[in-house]
Amino acid sequence: MKIADAKVIVCSPGRNFVTLKLTTEDGITGLGDATLNGRELAVASYLQEHLVPLLIGRDARRIEETWHYLYKGAYWRRGPVTMTAIAAVDTALWDIQGKGLGVPVYQLLGGRARDSVMVYGHANGQDVAATVEAVARTVAAGYRAVRAQCGVPGLPDTYGVGHGKPGAIYEPAVKGMPSESVWSTEKYLEVVPKLFAKLRAELGPDLHLLHDVHHRLTPIEAARLGKELEPHHLFWLEDPVPAELQEGFRLIRQHTVTPLATGEVFSSIYDCQQLITEQLIDYIRTTVVHAGGLTHLRRIAHLAELHHVRTGAHGATDLSPVCLAAALHFDLSVHNFGIQEYMPHSAETDRVFPHGYRFSDGALHPGEAPGLGVEIDEALAATFPYDRAYLPTNRKLDGTVHSW
Ligand code: KDG
Numbered sequence: 001m002k003i004a005d006a007k008v009i010v011c012s013p014g015r016n017f018v019t020l021k022l023t024t025e026d027g028i029t030g031l032g033d034a035t036l037n038g039r040e041l042a043v044a045s046y047l048q049e050h051l052v053p054l055l056i057g058r059d060a061r062r063i064e065e066t067w068h069y070l071y072k073g074a075y076w077r078r079g080p081v082t083m084t085a086i087a088a089v090d091t092a093l094w095d096i097q098g099k100g101l102g103v104p105v106y107q108l109l110g111g112r113a114r115d116s117v118m119v120y121g122h123a124n125g126q127d128v129a130a131t132v133e134a135v136a137r138t139v140a141a142g143y144r145a146v147r148a149q150c151g152v153p154g155l156p157d158t159y160g161v162g163h164g165k166p167g168a169i170y171e172p173a174v175k176g177m178p179s180e181s182v183w184s185t186e187k188y189l190e191v192v193p194k195l196f197a198k199l200r201a202e203l204g205p206d207l208h209l210l211h212d213v214h215h216r217l218t219p220i221e222a223a224r225l226g227k228e229l230e231p232h233h234l235f236w237l238e239d240p241v242p243a244e245l246q247e248g249f250r251l252i253r254q255h256t257v258t259p260l261a262t263g264e265v266f267s268s269i270y271d272c273q274q275l276i277t278e279q280l281i282d283y284i285r286t287t288v289v290h291a292g293g294l295t296h297l298r299r300i301a302h303l304a305e306l307h308h309v310r311t312g313a314h315g316a317t318d319l320s321p322v323c324l325a326a327a328l329h330f331d332l333s334v335h336n337f338g339i340q341e342y343m344p345h346s347a348e349t350d351r352v353f354p355h356g357y358r359f360s361d362g363a364l365h366p367g368e369a370p371g372l373g374v375e376i377d378e379a380l381a382a383t384f385p386y387d388r389a390y391l392p393t394n395r396k397l398d399g400t401v402h403s404w
């Protein structure tokens with residue numbers, strides 16, 4: 001079953017997505033998400049210029065061999081651009097394999113380890129009261145787990161919470177350039193414990209509550225926050241510190257039993273090896289598109305399983321429905337699954353990527369269609385051309401650049 005065609009499709013139905021479509025000589029198609037938010041064209045070019053010529057004529061069934069051919073064959077290893085490109089190929093090959101055999105991908109990954117995949121939704125508000133209301137609305141929509149982000153008094157906006165109309169959170173002052181936000185650790189650390197105290201008091205003990213620090217604290221600041229949040233029993237505290245320094249988590253761990261999650265920006269098992277083997281985290285957030293596809297993500301999950309770490313794959317809207325579908329097959333099959341992030345895509349995105357996954361009762365199911373269960377409407381995608389966009393940059397009150 002040789003690969004006869006490989007096409008890189010860039011479109012922007014509300015936000016930019018890069019998709020790889022492989023077609024075999026007998027007409028089976030497979031899709032892979034290749035979206036790297038803010039650096040989309042680097043991956044599109046890596047695929048188009050460097051991987052497509054290697055793929056034509058290869059046996060589409062040799063998924064493991066192709067992964068190593070692309071990873072080891074490049075000589076230059078790891079990194080988000082390389083690993084996102086490899087992920088796209090790998091995901092598309094699993095899709096083809098499933099379609100060729102007439103089974104959903106999760107059946108190829110060992111079958112289902114559970115009936116459906118618990119997801120967490122997002123709830124954001126300008127202040128504590130508005131955030132509590134937003135969480136209550138999310139619970140009313142059926143979610144059993146909610147990530148809560150709250151505006152910080154004295155700051156115009158913060159991660160997850162815009163200052164203007166919904167949807168305009170990261171609207172830049174100059175179109176096509178990054179927006180800027182302002183940060184104060186002192187002000188942030190004042191409000192977050194108050195938010196979670198109120199959420200527990202109002203919504204009771206059963207709801208899973210999550211929070212994303214978005215890499216903004218130092219280890220000792222994160223340790224203080226984790227300790228202050230302990231009475232409110234968070235499901236997890238995400239990205240408390242930038243994780244390039246994996247040892248930083250040891251300091252946080254020495255001070256708090258609040259569970260820790262990290263890894264959405266990681267691209268390989270080597271980025272989380274120490275965090276996992278030293279049990280410095282509780283959840284690993286690597287996902288299909290940025291961590292080398294299903295083949296590599298399974299390796300990370302298996303290492304994590306040995307060390308009591310569970311999965312909690314990234315699932316923001318800048319990961320396309322192709323990635324979400326692949327993540328759901330992974331989540332359904334992997335034994336040490338913890339939770340899956342879920343932010344519904346815009347109506348335009350859903351129309352460009354028709355899919356079979358469905359939400360009910362706080363959980364998603366990938367569906368029973370052969371392969372991943374997601375397609376791309378290329379004609380419609382072509383009506384949404386690429387629109388340059390960046391993630392925001394963040395500065396402390398004195399103008400110093402800080403992690404966003
Ligand atoms: O592209 C970056 C976003 O996906 C990220 O900021 C979202 O932190 C995020 C999350 O947890 O969903």
Ligand code: MG
Nearest residue numbers: 212238239264
């Ligand atoms: Mg995050």
